Amino acid sequence: MRNTSAARVTGTLVFRALASMLLGGALGLGIYAVSNADATYLFAITGGLTGVVVALGLDVYRRAGRLTEVRVTVPQLSELTFVVNNDARQVSWQLFIESVTRVSVQPLDDEEGLLREALSSLYSLFATTRETLKVSRPSVHANNGLTVEHLAVNFLNAELRPFLTKWHPRLRAFEEESPQRPEHEWGEAAQCRAELRQVQANARQYVLAYARLAGVKDAQAIIDGSRIHV
Known part of the structure; x- marks a missing residue:
């Protein structure tokens, strides 16, 4: 039983480490792509992210104010x-x-x-x-x-x-x-x-x-x- 529990813990740690590496790599590629994009794409990306933030903010506000x-x-x-x-x-x-x-x-x-x-x-x-x-x-x-x-x-x-x-x-x-x-x-x-x-x-x-x-x-x-x- 102890060996099984230890294996599960080790497997979870490995999975988390791999997921963290993949997420970090994807984030790094995204930052690199944005930093090397020309002005048109940069404005488009910035506008899209701003829209997402505004939409999420409005949703939170509506939930808070819901009667x-x-x-x-x-x-x-x-x-x-x-x-x-x-x-x-x-x-x-x-x-x-x-x-x-x-x-x-x-x-x-x-x-x-x-x-x-x-x-x-x-x-x-x-x-x-x-x-x-x-x-x-x-x-x-x-x-x-x-x-x-x-x-x-x-x-x-x-x-x-x-x-x-x-x-x-x-x-x-x-x-x-x-x-x-x-x-x-x-x-x-x-x-x-x-x-x-x-x-x-x-x-x-x-x-x-x-x-x-x-x-x-x-x-x-x-x-x-x-x-x-x-």
Whole structure:
């Protein structure tokens, strides 16, 4: 078996060496022919090569800008059609990663973690999502389809903003009035955690939608297996 494997490796190396020699020889002959061609043939060859390069560039550009329709379901919006290209997929991937590694999509039981950490994480996610959209190029609109920007802005305004606007100042007031008291003694802690769980459940659907727009496979397994980062 070892001799057979060694023979195969040797044969592969020899084949690669011969192929490299033939390719190098052909390239050398081509360069020699071009360098010794008269002006007419030289311009013709140069024009042909330029045409090939332009055609390949246009094909890559068309592939990058090609729009694809994707149907996703998110809270409060039911099933909608989104249009994405490579730029939109990249933005969706960034939003997916920023969201999936935070407490926003991870369950927080009554005896786990701190509400302050959870609210701070959601506040950070709000700022990061907004910054990601600010530095990204606007998506192309087509066929009346929605874009990843629509999805992200709705997540901020319909989910995160109402929750943070309500609970961030209330928790801060408790912390300032009773700095020595533990968080579980806050009279509104149970209600805040209940509403946090609902926000987390809705956020999970948005994150799965980001993953679908980005073309992520096994997004559910990634979310369930991710570690919390607050």
